[in-house]
Amino acid sequence: MTEPLLMRVVDRSQGAMALPADGLVVSQMLGDILGVAVGDTLRVEVLEGRRPVRDVRVAGMVDDALGLQAYMRLEALHRLLREGDVVSGTAVTIDEAERGRFYAAVKAMPAIAGVAMRDEALANFRDTMAEHMDLSIFINVLFAAIIAFGVVYNSARISLSERSRELASLRVLGFTRAEISLILLGEIAILTVLALPIGVGIGYVLGQLIMAEFTNEVYRLSFVVNPATIAWAWLTVIAATVVSGLLVRRRLDRLDLIAVLKTPE
Numbered sequence: 001m002t003e004p005l006l007m008r009v010v011d012r013s014q015g016a017m018a019l020p021a022d023g024l025v026v027s028q029m030l031g032d033i034l035g036v037a038v039g040d041t042l043r044v045e046v047l048e049g050r051r052p053v054r055d056v057r058v059a060g061m062v063d064d065a066l067g068l069q070a071y072m073r074l075e076a077l078h079r080l081l082r083e084g085d086v087v088s089g090t091a092v093t094i095d096e097a098e099r100g101r102f103y104a105a106v107k108a109m110p111a112i113a114g115v116a117m118r119d120e121a122l123a124n125f126r127d128t129m130a131e132h133m134d135l136s137i138f139i140n141v142l143f144a145a146i147i148a149f150g151v152v153y154n155s156a157r158i159s160l161s162e163r164s165r166e167l168a169s170l171r172v173l174g175f176t177r178a179e180i181s182l183i184l185l186g187e188i189a190i191l192t193v194l195a196l197p198i199g200v201g202i203g204y205v206l207g208q209l210i211m212a213e214f215t216n217e218v219y220r221l222s223f224v225v226n227p228a229t230i231a232w233a234w235l236t237v238i239a240a241t242v243v244s245g246l247l248v249r250r251r252l253d254r255l256d257l258i259a260v261l262k263t264p265e
Helices: 028-034 074-081 096-107 118-172 177-214 227-253 257-262
Strands: 009-011 015-017 024-027 041-045 053-062
Touching: 009 053, 024 028, 024 041, 028 053, 053 074, 118 177, 118 227, 177 227
Parallel strands: 024 053
Antiparallel strands: 009 015, 041 053
């Protein structure tokens, strides 16, 4: 009894699974809908041929990504349905150079209803997804950058407004523009650095909640975070902070010392 290589049962957390010698392996989502667990018995009704009805033990559960599936080894299925060595589909690997001959042979066999090429299906899927995902990612990153810039810039403006008298006093006492800029912008930089890991934690939890809400009977999305994703998020916030700091620095350079010092408390 050899393990399959082309058509495998894949669990989202455990990877490829080996099917037991007997019994059904059902999708975790299907098991939740039917209210069954490993060891329970399911009544299976075949809707073609002699339409047999059989009781089958649930031998395992798999957290797969698509649909509501039930898996069983071919030998066990043949015993269950009391049928011969028949199949409704097969997966094969073909030499790319022999693809033309393969198509010609398939067309000459009326028993084959259709052929699906995995590489072409994957290419079409990726092209379609890339067309929409690239635009969605660009829009999300753009809005994230705008929001990050607005938050940091407003915080810097508020801090400048509240401390303008103190900063002007320091300028009168002999501090340079660079020194008073370091006082204000250094505080913003420290707050930004402290906020980055906290934002990653909040984003991680929020991402898990969003993926959980998208889970349904048709597909289950896995939440995957790459280091590059965190790096791009940090770079976006850092870039927004730098731009905000440069704009605030310009306002600091134009600070009217006399007008600020004459401002009543």
